[in-house]
Amino acid sequence: MNENNKLQQTATSEEVVLKEVLSPLWDRRWKIILLTLLITLVVAVYASLLKSSYRASAILQIGSHKPTNTLSIKDAFNESTASWEQIKTQYELLRSRKFAERVVTRLNLTAHPDFNSGKYQESLMFWRNKSDDKETPSFNKVVEHFQRQLTISPIVDTELVKISFTSYDAELASRVANQIGQTYLQYQDEIHRASKESASQWLVDQLEELGKKLEASEQALQTFREQEGIVEVKGIAGLIESELTELTSSALKASKAVDDLKVTYQYIQKNRGNNTQLAELQEINHNPSYIQLRRSEEQLERKIDELSQRYGPKHPKRTSAEAELSSLRQNIVKQVNEQIFAIEKAYFSSLEKVKAISTRLNETKTEYLRISRLNNKFSQLQREVETNKELYNNYLIRLKETDAMGNYKSNFYVRFIDKAITPKAPVAPNKRLMVLMSFVLSAVLLSLIIIVRELVMDTLNSRRKLDNFQEADILAVLPKFKTTKSRCDNYQTDNRFIEAIRSLRTSLLLGQSKKPPQVIAITSSVPNEGKSTVALELARSFGEMEKVLLIEADMRHPTLYKTLKVDKFRPGLSNLLAKTHQINECIVRDKQVRLDILTSGITPANPLAFLSMKRFNMLIKVFSNFYDRIIIETPPVNAVSDAVIISRSVDSVLYVVHGTKTKREHITSGLRLLNQVDAPVSGVVVNQSENVDNEKYHNKYYLDTSNIIKLPVRKHG
Known part of the structure; x- marks a missing residue:
């Protein structure tokens, strides 16, 4: 199950x-x-x-005069086996412009009316200018037209070629197809004869010119060798390259040594005369002689310390030890100075070595560049000699082959297998x-x-998109309708729309888990989504059984005055907030819609500041004591912040979206703004939806007014 x-x-x-x-x-x-x-x-x-087009086709066999076995299409163009490129060349020859010019000239097609008229029938072309008929097309245009109408189709695995020509004239199509085959042989003979006569003379001229080039290139190579005294360039370049590598390595090592000594030298110059600081250099304090002297100094100091405990300052032993210590310290200073001198000498010696290596390196680089230029020039001249020699040998072989094939004669011929006949029926x-x-x-x-x-379309225009919408509850789907005027010039809405509004009213009254909302704000994402119509019809629906007040809080672009036909500048909400008028002067009691309406009033310079007043909240509370239901129409959320401010003073917010125009990103953005201020969003109302069933029984159910009993309108006290 x-x-x-x-x-x-x-x-x-x-x-x-x-x-x-x-x-x-x-x-x-x-x-x-x-x-x-x-x-x-x-x-x-x-x-x-369009004119009717006729196509005529002729089938030709392209072969040779071999008396033995049947030849293939390849043997038709060469005594030896022909390549596929040579075979395709013959097909393209039939399609060539030069061949087309011959046929056009031979048949005098420039004067034929088929090439002087368009593809439309002249009898039906009433807009055609008659002066155009007198113009004769140019020869190039006729040839281009001829090539477009010609089709060459080789038949696979045979020697047969199908030649087709399409024309508006059936007789002309057959004449052209037959003439192409007759012209092909003459054209082939002329090409072969012209190429045969010019080939030998051209090869002789080329050989003579190539011989001179070869001789000149060999002479240039020899002259270059003698001038530069070159025997073996590559070997010399290799030796210089090896020397250059060694010098570069030596230069790097010498530079590193200079950098290492430079720090020590700068330290010596900075602390010159301060033997204590100089003795801290690694080159000095790690010297064996210096270490030995320091040890001797420490021993004498200990000895003098011991003698000072037993003898007085003028005792001979103590005096002798102190003199020995003084002499030892002088030796230490001398040792330090000698080491300093040696370091300085090594530094200056390293500098001279770097200069010498750099000089040698520059000289070697210059020599290497000179040898490289010589090598490049030598290689260039040698390549030119080899190229000229190879070209000369190839042309000499070609000339010998041409002389050997001097008696050869190509016997290509074209034989009609099927000649073209005049077509009876058009093909297009x-x-x-x-x-x-x-x-x-x-x-x-x-x-x-x-x-x-x-x-x-990224809108809520389908049941599938409505089911997948998770940002808020869908409270109602209102059908698309057109407002019509009645005889009394009052706007009437569709009955299905009114029933959908009543379903929305029921959802608000019974669908809430808590107390049904008394103050309801109606907003939308962007303008022109129908929130004013929804607010008016919802207020009218509640007005059938309750005392209702409709407040137009959209003071920027008010629209209710058009529907209710009241003065646009009459006092309203803005006047109440500004305390310029009383409540009874601002509220309109409309008998047609059976509810009280508070229009927006005069548009203030800053509507948001008016709506942010404490007086606005106080007015809502005062109205709540007198009305069962208050419906507030607000501006779009994504356009201005008025609806966000008003949402703090209401019990419920209805979010109206256009079923086929409002994009989902606009809906999500507007709901996000309301959720950020914890607005009491009850759900979304989809307006102008095309997904409501439009079947006949629905319309009959809603439009059948025969069983409706009209009740008197209840007056509000």
């Missing part, structure tokens, strides 16, 4: 999706039919203007097919455009 239920649900969902896809086609069926018929009519008129255009295809393709294309447009 569960599987059956799942299958049934799947089938139902697929049916709903298919219905949503096809319903736009049904709604726009008359537009599709009208446009399809219009396109088909245009194509039919166009097809009726197929007018019936054109009209039929235009009708089918236009209908399919228009349907696809409508379906794709419906699918890509």
Whole structure:
């Protein structure tokens, strides 16, 4: 049972999706039919203007005079086996412009009317200028037209070639197809004869010129060798390159040594005369002699310390030890100075070494560049000699082959297998097919455009999109309708729209878990989504059983005055907030809609500041004591912040969106703004939706007024 239920649900969902896809086609069926018929009519008129084209074909055999076995198409163009490129050359020869010019000249096609008229029938072309008929087309245009109408089709695995020509004149088509075959042999003979006469002379001239070039290049190479004294350039370049590598390595090592000594040298210059600081250099304090002297100094200091404890300052032993210590310290200073001198000497020596290596390196680089230039010039001259020698040998071999083939004669011929006959029936255009295809393709294309447009629209225009909308609850889906004027010049709405508004009213009264909202704000994402109409009709619906006040808080672009036919500048909400008028002067009691209305009043310079007053909240509380329901129409959320401010003073916010125009990103953005201030958003009302069923029984149910009893209008006290 569960599987059956799942299958049934799947089938139902697929049916709903298919219905949503096809319903736009049904709604726009008359537009599709009208446009399809219009396109088909245009194509039919166009097809009726076209001339009929006739095609004649001749089949030729291209072969040679070999008496033995049947030749292939390759043997027809060469005594040896021909390549595929040579075979294709013969086909392209038949299509060539020069060949086309011969046929055009021989048949005098420039004077033929087929090449002087267009593709449309002259009897039906009432807009054609008669002066155009006197103009003769140029020879180049006739040749281009001829090539476009000519078709050369080789028959696979045979020596046969099919030549087809299409023309508006049936007799001309057969004449041209036959003339092409007759002209082909003469054209081939002329080409062969001209090439045979010029080939030998051309080769002789080329050999003479190449011989001079070869001799000149060899002389230039020899002269270069003698001038530069070159025997082996590559070996010398290799030696210099090795030397350059060694010098570069030595220069790097010498530079590193100078950098290392430079720091020590700068330290010496900075602390010159301060032996204590100089002795801290690693080169000095790690010297064995210096270390030995320091040890001796420490021993004498300990000895003097011991003697000072036993003897007086003038005791001979103590005096002798102190003199020895003084002498030792002088030796230490001398040792430090000697090491300093050695370091300085090594530094200056390293500088000189770097200079010498750099000089040698520069000289070697200059020599290497000179040898490289010589090598490049030598290679260039040597390549020129080798190239000229190779060209000379190739042309000499070609000349010998030409002399050996001097008695050869090509015997290409063209034999008609089937000559072209005058066609009886046209091959184009197929007018019936054109009209039929235009009708089918236009209908399919228009349907696809409508379906794709419906699918890509990022709006709530389908049941599937409504089910997938998770940002807020969908409270009601209001059908699309057109307002009409009655005899009394009052606007009347569709009965299905009124019933949908009543369903929204019921949802607000019974769908809330808590107390039904008393103060209801109605807003939207952007302008022109129908929030004013929804607010008015919802207020009218509540007015059937309650005392209702409709407040127009959209002071920037008020619209209710048009529907209610009141003065645009009459006192309203802005006047109450500014304390310029009393409540009884601002409220309009309209008998037609049976509710009290507070219009926006005079538009202030800053409506947001008016709505942010504490007086606005106080007015809402005062009105709550006198009215059962208060409905406030607010400006769009994404346009201004008025609706966000008003949402703090209401019990419920209804978010109106246009079913086919409002994009989902605008809806999400507006709801996000309201949720940021914890606005009491009850849900979304989809207005002007095309997804409400439009079947006949719905309309009959709503429009049948025979069983309706009119009750007297309840007066509000």
